[in-house]
Structures are given as C-alpha cells and as structure tokens.
Amino acid sequence: MSQEDANLEARLAEQEAFEPPESFVEQANVTDQGIYEEFEENWPECWERAADLLSWDEAYDTVLEDGNAPFYEWFTGGKLNAAANCLDRHVEDGRGDSVAIEWEGELGEERTYTYDELLDEVEDVAATLRGLGVEEDDIVTLSLPMIPELPIAMLACARIGAPHSVVFAGFSADALATRMNSADSEYLVTCDGYSRRGDALDHISKANEGLAGVDHAVSDVVVVDRLGDDLEHDLADNQHDYDELVADHEGATVEPVSRDAEDMLFLMYTSGTTGKPKGVKHTTGGYLAYSAWTSHAVLDIEADDTYWCSADIGWITGHSYIVYGPLALGTTTVMYEGTPDYPDKDRLWELVEQNGVDIFYTAPTAIRAFMKWGSEYTEDHDLSSLRLLGTVGEPINPRAWKWYYKHIGNEECPIVDTWWQTETGGMMITTLPGINTMKPGSAGPPLPGIDARVVDAQGAEVDAGQAGYVTVNNPWPGMLRTLYDNDERFVQEYWDEYSDEATDEWVYFPEDGAKIDDDGYITILGRVDDVINVSGHRLGTMEIESAVVGVEGIAEAAVVGGDHEVKGEAVYVYAIPEDGYEDREADLEEEAMAAVLDSIGPIAKPEEIVFTHELPKTRSGKIMRRLLEDIASGNELGNTSTLRNPDVVDDIAEQVSTD
Ligand code: WTA
Numbered sequence: 001m002s003q004e005d006a007n008l009e010a011r012l013a014e015q016e017a018f019e020p021p022e023s024f025v026e027q028a029n030v031t032d033q034g035i036y037e038e039f040e041e042n043w044p045e046c047w048e049r050a051a052d053l054l055s056w057d058e059a060y061d062t063v064l065e066d067g068n069a070p071f072y073e074w075f076t077g078g079k080l081n082a083a084a085n086c087l088d089r090h091v092e093d094g095r096g097d098s099v100a101i102e103w104e105g106e107l108g109e110e111r112t113y114t115y116d117e118l119l120d121e122v123e124d125v126a127a128t129l130r131g132l133g134v135e136e137d138d139i140v141t142l143s144l145p146m147i148p149e150l151p152i153a154m155l156a157c158a159r160i161g162a163p164h165s166v167v168f169a170g171f172s173a174d175a176l177a178t179r180m181n182s183a184d185s186e187y188l189v190t191c192d193g194y195s196r197r198g199d200a201l202d203h204i205s206k207a208n209e210g211l212a213g214v215d216h217a218v219s220d221v222v223v224v225d226r227l228g229d230d231l232e233h234d235l236a237d238n239q240h241d242y243d244e245l246v247a248d249h250e251g252a253t254v255e256p257v258s259r260d261a262e263d264m265l266f267l268m269y270t271s272g273t274t275g276k277p278k279g280v281k282h283t284t285g286g287y288l289a290y291s292a293w294t295s296h297a298v299l300d301i302e303a304d305d306t307y308w309c310s311a312d313i314g315w316i317t318g319h320s321y322i323v324y325g326p327l328a329l330g331t332t333t334v335m336y337e338g339t340p341d342y343p344d345k346d347r348l349w350e351l352v353e354q355n356g357v358d359i360f361y362t363a364p365t366a367i368r369a370f371m372k373w374g375s376e377y378t379e380d381h382d383l384s385s386l387r388l389l390g391t392v393g394e395p396i397n398p399r400a401w402k403w404y405y406k407h408i409g410n411e412e413c414p415i416v417d418t419w420w421q422t423e424t425g426g427m428m429i430t431t432l433p434g435i436n437t438m439k440p441g442s443a444g445p446p447l448p449g450i451d452a453r454v455v456d457a458q459g460a461e462v463d464a465g466q467a468g469y470v471t472v473n474n475p476w477p478g479m480l481r482t483l484y485d486n487d488e489r490f491v492q493e494y495w496d497e498y499s500d501e502a503t504d505e506w507v508y509f510p511e512d513g514a515k516i517d518d519d520g521y522i523t524i525l526g527r528v529d530d531v532i533n534v535s536g537h538r539l540g541t542m543e544i545e546s547a548v549v550g551v552e553g554i555a556e557a558a559v560v561g562g563d564h565e566v567k568g569e570a571v572y573v574y575a576i577p578e579d580g581y582e583d584r585e586a587d588l589e590e591e592a593m594a595a596v597l598d599s600i601g602p603i604a605k606p607e608e609i610v611f612t613h614e615l616p617k618t619r620s621g622k623i624m625r626r627l628l629e630d631i632a633s634g635n636e637l638g639n640t641s642t643l644r645n646p647d648v649v650d651d652i653a654e655q656v657s658t659d
Contacts, residue, residue: 008406012402012405012406013399013402015402016439016440017437017438017439018405018414018437018438018439018440019437019438020414020433020434020435020436020437020438021411021412021413021414023387023412024300024387024388024412024413024414024433024434025434027387028300028433028434028435029296029297029300029301029302029434030296030297030300030432030434030435031434031435032435033435035432035435035448036445036448038448039448039449040448040449043449043474044063044064044449044474044475045063046448046449047063047064047074047289047449047476047477048063049293050289050290050292050293050477051063051075051078051285051289051477053289053292053293053296053328053329054080054085054285054288054289054292054328055080055084055085055089056078056079056080057079057080057081057258058077058078058079058080058258059077059078060075060076060077060078060261060285061076061077061078062075062076062077063075064475066475069475069504069506070475070490070491070494070495070499070506070508071481071482071487072475072479072481073261073262073481074261074262074283074285074286074289074475074477075261075262075285075286075289075477076260076261076262077261078260078261078285079258079259079260079261080258080259080261080284080285080288081158081159081161081256081257081258081259081284082155082158082259082265082284082288082324082328083122083126083155083156083158083159083256084159084256085288085292085328086155086158086323086324086327086328087100087115087118087119087122087155087327088119088256090115090303090330091115091116091119093330095115095303095330096114096115096116096119097114097115097116098114098115098303098304098330098332099112099113099114099115099306099332100113100114100115100117100118100327100332100333101113101118101148101151101332101333101334101335102306102332102333102334102335102355103147103148103334103335103336103337104334104335104336104337104338104351105147105195105337105338106194106195106196106197106198106336106337106338106339106342107195107198107338111148113148115330118152118155120251121152122152122155122156122159123156123159123252123253123254124246124249124250124251124252125152125153125156125246125249126156126157126159126160126252126254127249127252127254128156128222128245128246128248128249129156129157129160129162129187130160130254131245131248131249132187132219132220132222132240132245133219133220134157134160134162134187135160135162136160136161136162136257137161137162137163137263137264138162138185138186138187139162139163139164139165139183139184139185139187139267140153140157140162140163140164140165140185140187140188140189141164141165141166141167141176141179141180141183141185141187141188141189142154142157142164142165142166142167142188142189142190143166143167143169143171143176143188143189143190143203143207143210144166144169144189144190144191144224145169145191145194145203145226145312145314145337146169146194146312146313146335146336146337146338147191147194147224147226147337148335149189149191149224149242150166150313151313151322151323151327151335153189154166154266154313154319154323155323155327157266158265158266158284159254159256159257160254160257161257161259161263163264163265163266163267164266164267165179165180165183165185165266165267165268165269165279166266166268166313166314166319167179167180167269167314168312168314168315168601169194169203169312169314170312170314170601170602170603171314171600171601172206172210172597172598172599172600172601173206173207173209173210173212173213173598174210174213174598174599174600175210175277175599175600175601176206176207176210176211176213177210177211177212177213177214178213178276178277179269179277179279180210180211180214180218181213181214181215181216182269182276182277182279182484182485183267183279183484184216186216186217186218186219186220187218187219187220187221187222188207188211188218188220188221188222189221189222189224189242190203190204190207190221190222190223190224191203191204191223191224191225191226191242192204192223192224192225192226192227192231192233193226193227193230193231194226194227194337195226195227195337195338196338196339197338197339197342198342198343200227200230200231202231202233204223204231204233205233207221208236218238219238220238220239220240221236221238221239221240222239222240222242222245223235223239223240223241223242224242224243225241225242225243259284260284260285261283261284261285261286262283262284262285262286262481263283263284264281264282264283264284264481265282265283265284265287265288266282266319267279267280267281267282267484268280268282268316268319268422270316270421270422270423270538271531271538271539271540271543272493272529272531272540273493273511273529273530273531273540273542277540277543278483278484278486278489278493279483279484279485279486280422280423280480280483280484281480281481281482281483281484282425282478282480282481283481285477286425286477286478286479287320287324287425287426287477287478288324288328289477289478290425290426290476290477290478291319291320291321291324291325291328291425291426291478292324292325292328292329293426293477294320294325294426294427294447294478295320295321295325295326295328295329296329297432297447297448298390298416298418298427298430298432298433298447299321299325299326299359299361299388299390299416300359300387300388300433300434301325301326301329301331301359302329302331303329303330303331304331305331305332305358305359306331306332306334306355306356306357306358306359306385307326307331307332307333307334307357307358307359307361308333308334308336308351308352308355308357308359308360308361309321309322309326309333309360309361309362309390310336310340310348310360310361310362310363310366311361311362311363311392311393313335315422315537316421316422316425317361317392317393320425320426320478321361321392322335325426334351334355334357336348336351340366340369340370341369341373344377345370345373345377346377346378346380346381348370349377349378349380349381349383349408350381352381352383352385352386353381353382353383353385356385357385357386358385358386358387358388359386359387359388359389359390360386360388360389360390360408361389361390361391361392362390362391362392363391363392363393363394363535363536364391364393364394364395364396364397364400364536364568365393365394365535365536365566365567365568367391367396367400367401367403367404368397368400368565368566368568369566370403370404370407370408371399371400371403372565372566375403375407378407378408383408383410384410386408386409386410386412386413387412387413388413388414388415388416388433389404389405389408389409389413389414389415389416390415390416390417390418391404391415391416391417391418392417392418392419392420392427392536393533393535393536393537394526394533394535394536394568394569395441395523395524395525395526395568396417396440396441397441398440398441401415401417401440401441402440405440414431414433414434414438415433415438415440416430416431416433416444417430417431417438417441417442417443417444418430418443419443419512419522419524421510422480422538423479423480423494423510424472424476424478424479424480424510425477425478425479425480426478427447428446428447428450428452428472428476429443429444429445429446429447429450429452429470429522429524430443430444430447431443431444431445432447432448437519439517439521441523442517442521442522442523443521443522443523443524444521444522445519445520445521445522446520446522449474449476450472450474450476451472451473451474452470452471452472452473452522453470453471453472453473453516454466454468454469454470454471454514454515454516454522455468455469455471455498456468456469457469459471459498459507462515462516464515464516464517464518465515465517466515467513467514467515467525468513468514468515468516469509469511469512469513469514469528470509470510470512470513470514470522470524471498471507471508471509471510472507472508472510473507473508475506475508479508480494494508494509494510495507495508495509496509497509511527511528511529511531512524512525512526512527512528513525513526513527513528530542530625532559532560532561532569532571533561533568533569534561534564534567534568534569534570534571534603534604535566535567535568535603536568537603539571539600539603539604541559541560541561542559543599543600543604544559544571544573544596544599544600544604544606545557545558545559546599547592547595547596547598547599547600548573548575548592548595548596548609550595550599551588551591551592551595552591553577553578553580553581553584553587553588553591554575554576554577554578554581554588554592555576555577555578556575556576556615557573557574557575557576557592558573558574558575558615558623558625558628559571559572559573559574559606560572560574560625560628560629560632561629561632562607562629562631562632562633562634563632563633563634563635564607570606570607570632571596571604571605571606571607572606572607572608572610572628572629572631572632572656573592573596573606573608573609573610574609574610574612574615574628574652575588575592575609575610575611575612576611576612576613576614576615577611582613585611588611589609589611592606592609593605593606593609607632608632608656610652610655610656611655612648612651612652612655613648613651614645614648615628615648616628616640616643616645616646616648616649616652617643617644617645618642618643618644619642619643619644621644624643627640627643627649628652631649631652631653631656632656634656637649637653
C-alpha cells in the first residue's frame, strides 16, 4: 500500500459520518428534506405518491381501509395489472426498443430483451399457461435459477392473474414439496439444470423428487431446457418442454387481466420460529406501488438507468428489486446467472464495466467476500459508471461499508443500507441517498411515512444508545396481508406482541433487535427469534433441528447461529447421540449433514456438528441457546452457574474449533 493509500485508509477508518456527494444530489429523484414532514402530516394520503407511479385501469376510492385491522387494505376499489405496469405501458409510451432485461449466463452467454421483446415473450408464456388450464387465482410454483424464463414466467402469471410462488432453486426437493403442498399448487415451471462454476448442475431430478412428495395431483410441469445436450432427461406424461409448448403459442395476444388492488400478486415462503415455512401474501396494488416507490426514492432508479441487483430472484429482494420495482419504472435490469468468483473473482466488476451499470445493490456477505479477495480485483475495471450503491439482508459492519464506499464507489457514490423483510415487501429503514448523512453500520432513519421505533419489552421507546426491539406502528402499502390460509398465525406471529386490541392499536413486530441514536438513526442488531441469517439468507433453526433429529441415532439437537467472517452467521449444530450410538459419531455427522441438505438445501449446510452427551439447560429445562451461540462465536462465556449442568459447557466448548 502506498503512503497515500495508507493515509486514506486511516482517514476513512475514523470517519463516522458521510455526506451524500454533491454530484449525486444534483440529479437525485428525491432531494427535499421536507418529504418526511409532508408524509407525516398527510398520512395515509401521502401514499398516493406511490400509487401515482403506476397505471390503474380503474382509480381506487380509498387509500387505506383500516376497519378490520390488522387486515389492512390499500388502494381499495382500484384495478390494475402488474405485468401491464411492468411492460405494456412502457411499450405504449414508445419505449419498446429500450432494454428491459440484460441477462448474462455464467458461461458468458448474453440475452437482451427489449420491452417489446419481453412483452411478446410474456404473452406467449401467458397463453401457454392458460392453454394448460391455469385460471385466475390458481397458484403456479416456479422453481427456476437465474435465467430469463423466471421473470418471464412471473410476469406471465401476473398477466393472467395467477399468483406465483417462487421457490429458490437452491432449495431441496423436500422444501419444494412442502411449499407446493402448503399452497395447493398444481402447476410447476422448472428446468433441466443450470451452470454452477462451470459444471452442469442437475435440477430436474431434484424437482421430480419434490413432485413425488406433493400430496395432491399436479396437473402440469413445464421444463425449460437450459442445458441442452449437457444434461439428458426424460419427461413424464404431464411434463412439457418449455420451448415446444411456448412455440405453439407464438405471437399470441393475451390481454392483461384487470385485478383488484388487493388481489394476491404472489406468495413467498419464508422461515419463521416454528418448523413450517410461512406463506407471505403480497397484493397487486400495494406491493407494486411500494416496490416502485422505494425503487424510485431509495435506489434512485430512472428509466434510462442500467441497474443491477445481484440477489437471486428466488428471494424477496429479487422479486421487489430485480423484477417488479425496476420494471415498473421502465429501467434496464441486469440479471446474472452465476457466482461472483467464476471464472475469476472480478466477474461482477467486469459486468459492471461491460454494461455501464449505474446502480448496484448487493448483500454485506458479498462485500465481505470481495474485501477478503482484495482490491486488486476491482482495480483493473472501470467502475466510474456507478452512481449509487446499496446493501440489504443483514447488518453491514463499518469496515465493509467503508471498503465498499472506497473501492467500488470511489467515494463518489452514496450507499443505502436498506433494512426490510420478506413481509414488508420493500425497504423500511434506510437513508434517502440525496438527502441524508450516512453513518456506516446504521441503516438510517425510517423512510417517510413509516413509523418505525425501537422499544423495550413493554413497548415504550428506549433512550438513545439502548438496545431494544424494532416495531412498526403504522401500516404501509407493501406490507404482507396475511399468511397463506392462516390468518390466525399471521396475527399471532406479527401483531400479538405489542398491539392493544382493546384500543384497536396495532403494532407490527418484525422480530429484530436494534438501537437508535440521537438523530433517530436505527442500527439493526439482528433477529431476536429462532431465525438465523446466513449470507443474508433467512433460515429457521427449528427447520434445521427437525432435519437433524430425524436421523436415526440422534436423540436431541440444538441449532444456533455463530459469528462468521464472511457469511455473517453460520449454522452450528449441537447433537446428542442416542444410547448405543455414541461410537458412531462420524456416521451420524455425515447423516445429519445429508439430512439438512435434503430438507432445506446447501445454504443451510452446518459449519460444524458437535456431539455432546448433554445440552446446557436452565433449571427449568430450557436449552441455553445464547450460551451455545457464544461458544460457536468464540465469545467469552458469561456466568454459567444458573445452569442445571454447568460442566457440560466446557466439554462442548473444547470441541468447537473457533479460529
Ligand atoms: C435482516 C430480506 C440489518 C433482518 C430483505 C430482517 C437486515 C431479515 C437488513 C429479513 C439490513 C435485512 N441490516 N439486517 N439492512 N436487511 N436484514 O425476509 O434481520 O430474507 O428481519 O428479507 O434480514 O430477511 P428476509
């Protein structure tokens, strides 16, 4: 490092606040500080600003219907179609030749879809789905990797009013079956396989295994042929080749179905405290308005931008900020199929340079990996097209923030650290990049119109600097409406903790810990429930535990998250062998690993499985998870005298390799 660089590093390391660069502010979509007050004074009508970003077939008559809280409704009486908002209206505006999706395959193939082309393709696929018998309100499951057919199928579903349920392609066969069962979904769009680090990865065998676990009849399965001759596969009677089927509908005209604002746009399953994933329901009007509004106000997206979010569409970030938000605004959204280090660790920067990316949105886990690989991978690329950077999914440590700011943004791009959840539909807590000072490590203030607070266990706001829990004390258009087929669980999971039914005061509880500073900036501390966040991916510890205890010979297991330098958190399993299995730990370990991969997928792969004859328990018999977390993270262990079995702690700690 040169002296000049070293000085710069030292200066950055000490700096705690950063002002938005002038060059950014000059062109930003939102620059008026008064927006916070304006939204507060004019709430909930302020949300018309979000609705105004969309084209409505019929105007709504009520902005917010709160008569049946917490089952709020937004923009009631309004009618619209999400696909028409993402496609047709841009074509009608004469922007049909602009690029909608710029796709890059892992092996370097490129596919570009203009808005004209994307609309044509979406209509063909919409006609294909209809031809198979898919009707309005039928839930179509999509298990596809990052190939253009995924957003195309999503928009085709939206066009005919069939909600989609996208299942992340990396999930296991079991996970696919569970989600199809829960949603009573009779249709699946999937693919033969895809490329991962240069290897052909079989996907169809897994999909077939999942289908075997579906407990109702599946009428049709459409299979995209991604790998051609690289992967031979047979199709069952109800399985169809995507290209052949779609070719039969080439040139079809499919009028977008006018949907009520509150009609379901999609379901997205996510992990919760109990073992069963929750089917989060998002609606057509509120969700689309909210994802478009936040894309405009926070990501600063404009129609002529090239925007890239490096998430996978299989998660909510990809839904809101690769597909719906950016396409509703008519921008160019970049999609990349592969991993950031294939064929080399500069792949992403090569793509930024090649496509002249203006806005880049990624996860802290990726930034920590880039940092570890070193800045030599960024230096050979011209990243000067970038004007805004964003992060999402987990807390970003100030060191990673500063690395991103300097090495990717060249100190010329603001960073938005956006806190939100599958359930919130879009961003909730973050700075507005053209207005607010940035404080590395702190997401920022709640967005205009969002009443997020940090409270104690009783719901009273905590003092600055104190740790507490995040709550959201008013509804917002992008919020989930319920959990699929389970209104009761919806109320129980999100509203029971802090609401007062008697006074009809409803408070949303996201289950995150946080603290707040004197300027109202919120620093997220992480989940306070049994959910862990591995590389920004949300996993339920209970789901992993039930996979592990399903192994014959394992009596009991506890799963916790331990700190991890790159992943943020990693999965640690503590397991007790049954009597008679003590000397078979190596086999049990292998089987437990396999069970986790089978029931969830490789993202949940345990960092370590530790066998012990006992788990640390309180006198009342509760497993001391916090202690297990401290062991996994290599933290100093506090007082263990309240344990029923304090000796076990040292036994366990000795076995965990914390380097
Ligand atoms: C965490 C992803 C800190 C948080 C959009 C939340 C964050 C969970 C941030 C939701 C952030 C998300 N800073 N933590 N900027 N963004 N989280 O549903 O714990 O996959 O509850 O949605 O991720 O994860 P989910």
